[in-house]
Amino acid sequence: MNKLSDWLPTTNKEVKLRGWEELDVILFSGDAYVDHPAFGPAVIGRILESYGLRVAIVPQPSVNDNLQDFTKMGTPKMFFAVTGGCMDPMVSNYTASKKRRDKDAYTPNGDKGFRPDYATSVYSKILKEKFPDIPVLIGGIEASLRRVTHYDYWSDQLKPTILEDSKADLLVYGMGEQPLREIVNLLQKGVPFSSLTTVKQTAFLHPRDQNIPKNKNWEDVRINSHEVCLLNKKKFAANFKTIEQESNKLHADRIFQNVGDNTLVINPPYETMTEEEIDASFDLPFTRLPHPKYNKRGPIPAFEMIKFSINIHRGCFGGCSFCTISAHQGKFIASRSQESILKEVDKVAEMPDFKGYLSDIGGPSANMYQMKGKVQKICDKCVAPSCISPVVCHNLDTSHKPLTDLYKAVDKHPKVKKSFIGSGIRHDMLVPEFNKKADPKELDAYTEEVMTNHVSGRLKVAPEHTSDPVLKLMRKPSFAYFHKFKERFDKINVRKKLNLQLIPYFISSHPASELQDMANLAAETKDMGFQLEQVQGFTPTPMTVATVIYYSGYHPYTLKPMKTPKTKKERDDQHKFFFWYKKENQDWIKNILTNVGRKDLLEKLIPQGNSWRKNKPGRAKDTFDDTITKSPRRKNKYKKRTKR
CATH class of the missing domain: 3.40.50.2300 (Response regulator)
Structure with a gap:
């Protein structure tokens, strides 16, 4: 007690x-x-x-x-x-x-x-x-x-x-x-x-009229001042390349930026936490409960969502253009030991209201546990913001075996009836055609383990878009790899008689996304049998490539102009294509696609004389407010990416 x-x-x-x-x-x-x-x-x-x-x-x-x-x-x-x-x-x-x-x-x-x-x-x-x-x-x-x-x-x-x-x-x-x-x-x-x-x-x-303390171990780099950024959006965009690269390097430079009468000094980050360090953080004497002062005020939703979940690692090497994880937690993965994780499972299992079900064994991305560079010296010199975009780095060990073994170890606990994977799974890393250095049998073993033992009816993944130019900007792989993953998913589904659903997530109004891209997205996903429900509009948050583009109109790495849907009408129009099956949207879609000469897409979405038979499971709400906190997977992922 x-x-x-x-x-x-x-x-x-x-x-x-x-x-x-x-x-x-x-x-x-x-x-x-x-x-x-x-x-x-x-x-x-x-x-x-x-x-x-x-x-x-x-x-x-x-x-x-x-x-x-x-x-x-x-x-x-x-x-x-x-x-x-x-x-x-x-x-x-x-x-x-x-x-x-x-x-x-x-x-x-x-x-x-x-x-x-x-x-x-x-x-x-x-x-x-x-x-x-x-x-x-x-x-x-x-x-x-x-x-x-x-x-x-x-x-x-x-x-x-x-x-x-x-x-x-x-x-x-x-x-x-x-x-x-x-x-x-x-x-x-x-x-x-x-x-x-x-x-x-x-x-x-630090006052600009005083010398900044020197450090012989660090190189210094200066970026455009705040005042210059206010006057020149292109120079603001140029800053971000330096900021992102220095945030993700193992041995980074110190950054200076003038702000009024002061200089902002950003010291380099620490190297990735060791297993011992991250274990020590999770092993602290938490009660694992809200303070008793809240007993009469009602449950805390964020706690209710995660109280039976286990966080197994930090960091994400995906580097998605719209995501803040690497800017905050770092690109390199800090993984807990299996011993520390199982110790936490023991604590959860002793909670009075635990019924035997773990809601999540995951992290910012579910399947990056224990993954790191094979040759550390290569990682030491790396400035790439992503280890898997545009291709999987040849030096990245993407073995899923430690994670598969961990799932099995957790499930052996006498008080655990079932453990779910609630965090987002990088489906692209499970496709041998994309993850070419991995063992296909190992990838299939992980996918089968998840589908067989860790999903409750639905497996949620995030291809995010179908347009290759948009996906390239997002630092996500071609949608062709989602097709490949769905083929493997369907085969396992039939062979194991699982009757699971695959639920894809998509984003509208992302930089580089045109209205026709959204029409293509609607048509291609309809052809695959999906009636989309897990969707959201792009929300610019600080410290992402996509936000820099949204504000400045320039890509920070190329400094070339880029278009972004910005007005309410543009953003609402893109979002409507998620809901092509709604009667109130169909006349609008007909007019849009007819005016741009895309009757081919119109025939796919709203064939004359035919009606689309709606899938039974939940329908999306036709609202631009259907954002991350209304979806369990988005909420869970955002919570992990914003720890601290």
């Missing part, structure tokens, strides 16, 4: 329960406090605690009253820590069409209104006003992806580094365990907070 003191303290009463007279760190979070390894604020709190610090957490402080939540815990001895939560607050608060959401998954009962827009900046500025002499350290997904000049879709503005807006003293980007360890170690040795200028994976503002 858990005691109140098993959680990090959230009130002065709970601080006294631990016998503490003062605190070393006070952590402010935009999420409700769930003491679980899938929730970044809890992980940061537990990490700091493991270094012997006295840590308290203030979840979802009110910004609409006398601001007493910001002063009630007093003054920390070391610093304030601030995070907007597990998702960027603007993604939490708004849909792709910029409408305010009616639910917040990280708040009890899904209640909205407990997290301000741009929460990290709001919290940090309040703390700097009330405690001007106490350092503020910001981190989490919001700070991480806004660490440099970035386009903010919701305000339709180019914004400077979040350090400028938040007035914070130091920013930790990416996963926080490694930089926090060094920060705490230096502070405990007596180094002043203002002198923390050489910690990897941190960023800070």
Whole structure:
């Protein structure tokens, strides 16, 4: 039975329960406090605690009253820590069409209104006003992806580094365990907070009239200033190539960017966490439950979704143009040991309401566990943003055997009846024609294991589009490989008498996507027997290639102009093609395809005298708000990509 003191303290009463007279760190979070390894604020709190610090957490402080939540815990001895939560607050608060959401998954009962827009900046500025002499350290997904000049879709503005807006003293980007360890170690040795200028994976503002501290181990690279970016979209786009490459290199350069009277300094990232390091993070003494203060307020949706799931690795080497995972978690995979994973399965199995079903054994992408370069020296020099686009790297070990073995080990647990794979599976890596260096028998063994033992009726994959030019920009393989995967899926389905459905995910309004591309998508997927239901409109989020193109009109790697659907009409029109089977859309589709001379597509979509027999399973909603948080797979994937 858990005691109140098993959680990090959230009130002065709970601080006294631990016998503490003062605190070393006070952590402010935009999420409700769930003491679980899938929730970044809890992980940061537990990490700091493991270094012997006295840590308290203030979840979802009110910004609409006398601001007493910001002063009630007093003054920390070391610093304030601030995070907007597990998702960027603007993604939490708004849909792709910029409408305010009616639910917040990280708040009890899904209640909205407990997290301000741009929460990290709001919290940090309040703390700097009330405690001007106490350092503020910001981190989490919001700070991480806004660490440099970035386009903010919701305000339709180019914004400077979040350090400028938040007035914070130091920013930790990416996963926080490694930089926090060094920060705490230096502070405990007596180094002043203002002198923390050489910690990897941190960023800070430095007065332009002062020399930047040198580091003999790092090369320096300077990108276009924020002011230049405001005046020249092409130069803003040019910055991103440097930012992305340095984020993904194992031995990166330090980045400088002038911002007003200061220079933004972004120190290189740490090398990928070792198995021992990532195991240590997951092995911390989490209660794995929301704080008891929420017992009467209702369940926390994000927790309910993942409480019986296991995260087995971090990072993603896909490098998709619309995705933020590698910008935050890194391109290289950090995998937990099988021993650590099975230890967590033991803990889940002991939960009182566990019925024997694990909802997910996965990560940002389900099938990248234990994958890495065969020759480390090749990876050391690599600057490619993706290891599998445009082709699978010859140096990448894509063996699925460790993952297949892990699934089987989990299923041997006496209290596990079935383990599901809820994370998105990279189906392209299971196609021998694409993943040419892999053993086809091994790929089929994994696919069969998933289909036979880890799916409940439906296997969800994400080809994202059917147009090869759009897919190339997305850093996704040709749709021809989805056809190949479906052939293998169908064969296993028939041979094993499984009667499973294959559910593909698609995105509309992505850069380079034309209206005819969406018509082709509708026609080709109809020919394959699909009535699409898992669909979404492209949402520009900071720190992605696609967002840079959306704002600037230029590809950051080629600096060539690129078109993007931007107006509401353009985006709505693209989305309509997902729902060609709806009567209210058919006259519009007829007019569009007739006007552009594509009667061939019209005949495929709406043949004269025939009607399309709808598939039985769920239908998509004809709304542009059908975004990531309304789909279990999208929600699960986004949650993992935005940890911390």
